[in-house]
Amino acid sequence: PCVSICAGAGCVASGADEVIAAFEKEIEAKGLSATVSTKGTGCPGFCEQGPVVVIYPEEICYLQVQAKDVPEIVAQTIENKQVVERLCFKDPATGERAVKESDIPFYRSQQRTVLCNNIKIDSKRIEDYLALGGYAALAKALGQMTDLEVLEEVKKSNIRGRGGAGFPAGRKWEGSRNAKEPIKYVIVNADEGDPGAFMDRALLEGNPHSILEGLILGGYAVGAHEGYFYVRQEYPLAVKNIHLAIQQAEHYGLLGENILGSGFDFKVIVHQGAGAFVCGESTALMTSLEGKAGEPRPKYVRSNVKGLWERPSVLNNVETWANIPLIIDKGADWFTSVGTDSSKGTKIFSLVGKITNTGLVEVPMGMTLREIIYDIGGGIPNNKKFKAVQTGGPSGGCIPEHLLDLQVGFDELTKAGSMMGSGGMIVMDEDTCMVDVARYFIAFLTDESCGKCVPCREGLRQMHRILTNITKGKGKQGDIELLEELAETAVEASLCALGKSAPNPFLSTLKYFREEYEAHINDKK
Ligand code: SF4
Structure with a gap:
C-alpha cells in the first residue's frame, strides 16, 4: 500500500506536515516500512477538507486528517483493511457516505486530466512523474516527430490559452516560429495574482515536471533554446519545486545539451516576480524579466514576434503548458473530443466564496455553471440563496442566477459580460451587496x-471613490452615469488589458443588479 498525503500549501496550513511525520513514525514503529510507503503529494483540490489522505491501491480517501488519527488509520485500514468511517466524506444534505475519492460528489462530476496526477506524485521526485508516463511526450516528439509536426498537433488541438485572453496557443507559437529573428524564447507565466485563485499554484507545487515538459516541447516546436519560469515569489514552495524539477530533468538528460540524443538543446531559467499583479500582462512580464520596472508597453507588434529583448517570445500560462504533454502524448483528436465547438479540453477553476465545497475543480469545457456550483460545489451553505458568481478574476464579471445554465467556455462567458480569465470562480449568496463587490x-x-x-490610473481611482460613497449611503443622482463614463473611457483608452477590463466588475453588476445601485442612492443606505 501507499499512503498519499496532500502536501500542498492549503493542507500544510491545516497540519499536513505533522500528518506525514506521524505516518512515517507509525509505519516504522509497526515494522511496516518494507511494504507500506508514505508520500507527501501535490494538491488534489478538495482544500476545504484538508489535510487529504488517499490510501492506494484501494483509493480510500480520508478528509480533515490530523496526526492523532494516524495510529487508528494504520491499525484499521492498513493492517486490517477496515475503513475508518468517521474520516470518510459524508454528504451534509443526504448523509451519504463515500469511501473512494471518485465516489465523493466533489470529484464525481469532474474530469481531471491535468490535475489527476497531483495526488499520486511526490513533486520532489522525478521518478514518480516518470512512472506515470512523464516525459513520454517529449521522448515521442524528439524521437518520432519533427518540430513542425509538434506545432501542427498543438494547432490541431485548438487549445486556447488558459491565462486570460483565450488566444489559440498554436497560432501564437506559429507566429514566433515564423518570425525571422533566430533567437526565440518560451516563457511560463506563473505570476498568478487573482484574489481567490490558486489553480497554477497547485500545478507548480504539485506537478512541476508537467509544466516543464510542456515548455521544452514548446521550445522544440518554435525553435527556442531558452525558456523562462516567471513565478511570483509569494509562492515559495512552487519556486523550490520548480528549481528541483529543473535540476532533476538536467540529471536525467531531459534538459540541457543534446536532449535524449536528439541534438536539441534547451535550458530553463527561473525568475521570481515581486508580486505586482500587472506583471501577469505579457509585455509587463517581459519588461520585468529584462530587469526593468514591470510596466506594459504598447503592442504595435505582438510579443510572440517582438517580445523579451525584442525577440520572438511565446508566453503561455501554467495550465496551458501543463496541457501540452497530454496533447502530444495522446493526440489532438483526444484533446478535441472534450469541450465545446470553440473551447476544447478541460479547465481548472478555483471554486471559492459562499459555496459548500471550496477547492480546485477540473471540468470539461461546456459544463454549466449550475453543475459546477451545485453538483460539484455542493451549493450554497446555510440554506442561503445563490445570487451571483464572479468569473475571470478581478477584472471579470458577475453572472446572475438566471444565467446559471450558461456553459463555461471562453466565448460564452464573454457574451454574458464576464470572461474565463485564468479560472477564478467566486460564488456569492443572497446577503452579498453587489455594489460592494464592484467596489472591492x-x-x-x-x-x-x-x-x-491616465484613464486607468485616475479613472479607477475616481470610480473607487464614487463606489465607496454609494456603499456608504452618500451616493448622488448622476453617480451611475459618471461611473459609466469613466468605465467607457478606461475600456477605450487604457494602454493594457488591466485597464481595459478593469471596469468589468462595475459594468456587469450594473447590468444585472442595477436596482441595488439605485436603492443605495435613493434610500441613502
Ligand atoms: Fe498601467 Fe493601467 Fe495603463 Fe495598464 S492600463 S499600462 S496597468 S495604467
Whole structure:
C-alpha cells in the first residue's frame, strides 16, 4: 500500500506536515516500512477538507486528517483493511457516505486530466512523474516527430490559452516560429495574482515536471533554446519545486545539451516576480524579466514576434503548458473530443466564496455553471440563496442566477459580460451587496494599476471613490452615469488589458443588479 498525503500549501496550513511525520513514525514503529510507503503529494483540490489522505491501491480517501488519527488509520485500514468511517466524506444534505475519492460528489462530476496526477506524485521526485508516463511526450516528439509536426498537433488541438485572453496557443507559437529573428524564447507565466485563485499554484507545487515538459516541447516546436519560469515569489514552495524539477530533468538528460540524443538543446531559467499583479500582462512580464520596472508597453507588434529583448517570445500560462504533454502524448483528436465547438479540453477553476465545497475543480469545457456550483460545489451553505458568481478574476464579471445554465467556455462567458480569465470562480449568496463587490474589485485594481496611463490610473481611482460613497449611503443622482463614463473611457483608452477590463466588475453588476445601485442612492443606505 501507499499512503498519499496532500502536501500542498492549503493542507500544510491545516497540519499536513505533522500528518506525514506521524505516518512515517507509525509505519516504522509497526515494522511496516518494507511494504507500506508514505508520500507527501501535490494538491488534489478538495482544500476545504484538508489535510487529504488517499490510501492506494484501494483509493480510500480520508478528509480533515490530523496526526492523532494516524495510529487508528494504520491499525484499521492498513493492517486490517477496515475503513475508518468517521474520516470518510459524508454528504451534509443526504448523509451519504463515500469511501473512494471518485465516489465523493466533489470529484464525481469532474474530469481531471491535468490535475489527476497531483495526488499520486511526490513533486520532489522525478521518478514518480516518470512512472506515470512523464516525459513520454517529449521522448515521442524528439524521437518520432519533427518540430513542425509538434506545432501542427498543438494547432490541431485548438487549445486556447488558459491565462486570460483565450488566444489559440498554436497560432501564437506559429507566429514566433515564423518570425525571422533566430533567437526565440518560451516563457511560463506563473505570476498568478487573482484574489481567490490558486489553480497554477497547485500545478507548480504539485506537478512541476508537467509544466516543464510542456515548455521544452514548446521550445522544440518554435525553435527556442531558452525558456523562462516567471513565478511570483509569494509562492515559495512552487519556486523550490520548480528549481528541483529543473535540476532533476538536467540529471536525467531531459534538459540541457543534446536532449535524449536528439541534438536539441534547451535550458530553463527561473525568475521570481515581486508580486505586482500587472506583471501577469505579457509585455509587463517581459519588461520585468529584462530587469526593468514591470510596466506594459504598447503592442504595435505582438510579443510572440517582438517580445523579451525584442525577440520572438511565446508566453503561455501554467495550465496551458501543463496541457501540452497530454496533447502530444495522446493526440489532438483526444484533446478535441472534450469541450465545446470553440473551447476544447478541460479547465481548472478555483471554486471559492459562499459555496459548500471550496477547492480546485477540473471540468470539461461546456459544463454549466449550475453543475459546477451545485453538483460539484455542493451549493450554497446555510440554506442561503445563490445570487451571483464572479468569473475571470478581478477584472471579470458577475453572472446572475438566471444565467446559471450558461456553459463555461471562453466565448460564452464573454457574451454574458464576464470572461474565463485564468479560472477564478467566486460564488456569492443572497446577503452579498453587489455594489460592494464592484467596489472591492475596483479597489484591488486601483492598487495594482501601474499608473502609466491616465484613464486607468485616475479613472479607477475616481470610480473607487464614487463606489465607496454609494456603499456608504452618500451616493448622488448622476453617480451611475459618471461611473459609466469613466468605465467607457478606461475600456477605450487604457494602454493594457488591466485597464481595459478593469471596469468589468462595475459594468456587469450594473447590468444585472442595477436596482441595488439605485436603492443605495435613493434610500441613502
Ligand atoms: Fe498601467 Fe493601467 Fe495603463 Fe495598464 S492600463 S499600462 S496597468 S495604467
